[in-house]
Amino acid sequence: MINWNADKNNWELIDMGSLNGTLLNSQPIGHPDSGSRHCGDPVELSNGDIITLGTTSNVHVHVTSKSGSQTPFSVGMASDPMALRRGGKKLEMEDVCYYQWPLPGIPQFGAFGICDGHGGVAAAKSASKMLPEKVASILSDSLVRERVLLQRDATDVLRVVFSQTEADMNNYYEGCAATLLLVWADSDESFFAQCANVGDAACVMNVDGKQIKMTEDHRVSSYSEKLRFNETGEPLRDGETRLHGLNLARMLGDKFLKQQEPRFSSEPYVSEAVHVKQASSAFALLASDGFWDVISAKKAVQLAVQARERDSADGDNAAEKVANILLTEAKTLRTKDNTSIVFLDFDRKFRISCKVDS
Numbered sequence: 626m627i628n629w630n631a632d633k634n635n636w637e638l639i640d641m642g643s644l645n646g647t648l649l650n651s652q653p654i655g656h657p658d659s660g661s662r663h664c665g666d667p668v669e670l671s672n673g674d675i676i677t678l679g680t681t682s683n684v685h686v687h688v689t690s691k692s693g694s695q696t697p698f699s700v701g702m703a704s705d706p707m708a709l710r711r712g713g714k715k716l717e718m719e720d721v722c723y724y725q726w727p728l729p730g731i732p733q734f735g736a737f738g739i740c741d742g743h744g745g746v747a748a749a750k751s752a753s754k755m756l757p758e759k760v761a762s763i764l765s766d767s768l769v770r771e772r773v774l775l776q777r778d779a780t781d782v783l784r785v786v787f788s789q790t791e792a793d794m795n796n797y798y799e800g801c802a803a804t805l806l807l808v809w810a811d812s813d814e815s816f817f818a819q820c821a822n823v824g825d826a827a828c829v830m831n832v833d834g835k836q837i838k839m840t841e842d843h844r845v846s847s848y849s850e851k852l853r854f855n856e857t858g859e860p861l862r863d864g865e866t867r868l869h870g871l872n873l874a875r876m877l878g879d880k881f882l883k884q885q886e887p888r889f890s891s892e893p894y895v896s897e898a899v900h901v902k903q904a905s906s907a908f909a910l911l912a913s914d915g916f917w918d919v920i921s922a923k924k925a926v927q928l929a930v931q932a933r934e935r936d937s938a939d940g941d942n943a944a945e946k947v948a949n950i951l952l953t954e955a956k957t958l959r960t961k962d963n964t965s966i967v968f969l970d971f972d973r974k975f976r977i978s979c980k981v982d983s
Contacts, residue, residue, distance in 0.1 A: 627670065636688060637667035638676060648677035650718035650746065651706050671750050673704060673721035673740075673965065687722075696726040696735070697810065699972070701944030703952040704965035707915060719746045719801075720913045720965035721753040726808075728761040731770065733810040736760050739826045739965050741802040741913040743871070748796035748878035752803050755793060759786040760807060779807050780895045783821035791877050791891040800871075800879030802826045803893075804840055804911055808969070816971060818909055819898040823875040823891055825914040829922045830899055832907040836926050839909070841894035843875035850874040854888055907971040908933070908947075915962030916955045928954055933970065944970045 626639045640647040640655035642662035647654055649668055656663040670676075674686040685704060706718035719742035726735030736757040742749030763782050764770045773779045783805065790803075802824020809817050820828045820839035828839040841849050846866045853874070854860050868874060868889065869882050875890045883889045901907045910929060920928070932947040948968040955964045 628667070630667070633669075636670040638670050639667050640665035643678075645679040650675055651677070651708050652717065671721065672723040672753055673718075673749075675704060675706060675718055687724075696724075698816070699944035699970040700724060700726075700737070701942075701946065701948035701968045701970075702966065703945070703948035703968075704963070705952055705956065706963050707956065707960055716963065717746070718963055719743065719749055720915075720963040721746065721749040722965045722967050723753045723757065724967065725757045725761075728757065728764065731761060731764050734760070734764055734770075735808045736805060737808065737909075737911065737967055737969060738803065738805040739911050739913050739967060740804075740877075741824065741826045741963065741965070742799060743801065743873070743876075744799040744879075746799075748794065748799040749801040749803075751794050751796060752790060752801050752877045755790045756786060756803065756805050759789050760805075773809070774811070777811075777817055777900070778898050779809075779819050783807060783819065783895050784893065787821060787823065787877070787891060787893040794878050794880075796878035797880040800873075800876040800882075802843075802873060802914070803877050804828055806839070806909060806911060806967075806969075808909075813903060815903045815905075816901040817898045818901060818969075820896040821893040823877060823893050824873050825917070826912065827914075827917050827922070828896075828909060828911045829926060830907065830909045831926050831929070832899060832901060833905050836922065837899055838922065839896040839899070843894070844872050845874045846872070847874075849894075853890075857888060859888055901971045905971065909969040909971075910951070911967040912951070913963060913965045915960045915964035916951065916966060918962060919955055919958040919960045920951075925951065929968070933972070944968045 626641055628637050630637050641664055654668045655665040670686050672688050676684040702722050706716050708716045721740045724737040728734045740749035740752045804822040804826040806820045806828055822840040824843050830837040830839055845868055868886055877891055929947055932950040936943050936946045948966045951966050
């Protein structure tokens with residue numbers, strides 16, 4: 626059963642005494658006495674959660690505020706903990722996907738993202754809730770919003786969003802990679818998309834056949850991080866690929882480790898804004914590292930293009946189908962990590978008028 630808890634202002638999942646069990650992100654939520662037919666305790670539901678009924682039926686959770694506005698392009702999400710990875714070891718789901726269109730009180734802006742937790746899912750859940758809230762709060766200032774629309778650039782907004790989120794997170798022993806794609810509609814019914822990230826959950830766009838990298842890899846062994854370490858005067862030692870056991874050098878949370886190791890950072894990479902014109906054929910693909918571990922950006926774009934062509938007549942479900950095709954490919958290639966995908970299709974046939982008053 627799924628209930629709305631008005632006192633706590635959240636959705637809750639309850640196992641009603643099933644004998645074959647209910648799992649939330651691979652963890653059982655039923656009554657400790659599995660044969661008693663007693664109800665389990667209510668458990669909060671969040672964006673990106675995966676409910677497993679029995680052993681095979683997965684329900685993907687997307688929580689959004691009720692709104693009369695419809696996303697003016699096609700959006701699809703797909704995720705899998707890949708619990709049956711090689712060796713059969715159970716893998717908890719630490720990815721959280723989210724999207725909000727429009728942001729509360731800001732009809733022409735939306736936020737789309739993935740947070741990939743490590744050490745648990747708590748930091749990813751906190752960040753996925755805070756990031757869109759911070760964006761909405763900052764853009765509620767009409768002067769800031771008008772500057773973004775006029776300059777066609779949200780770099781300063783995205784940097785402040787990550788800084789405020791890091792400051793407000795209380796996760797000392799858990800952290801997460803975070804990728805946020807901000808999309809806004811322009812007055813001529815075109816769109817702009819700009820991305821910020823820490824960690825290794827990546828985003829790539831394809832606009833009229835041109836592939837555009839929207840994120841930077843922040844693994845300890847990556848070129849950008851080696852360069853940053855050298856500039857601080859504390860370069861990596863030969864063969865060193867981890868800091869305090871982590872392969873990421875930038876993340877949100879992990880406050881304890883950041884106190885021990887000054888080379889850890891929460892400073893995001895921010896892409897240039899990409900213009901998606903009214904006549905453009907374009908899409909954006911966000912995915913956690915479980916996907917990119919087995920599929921290159923070039924291959925992912927090829928797969929997405931093929932899937933779009935094959936399912937172009939499917940209307941509202943087209944982006945969802947593409948996301949699931951990409952997820953299936955990662956599973957076929959035996960990825961060993963949680964895998965989550967958010968797919969935005971800006972193709973003309975999926976667009977809804979989203980005029981912005983000047």
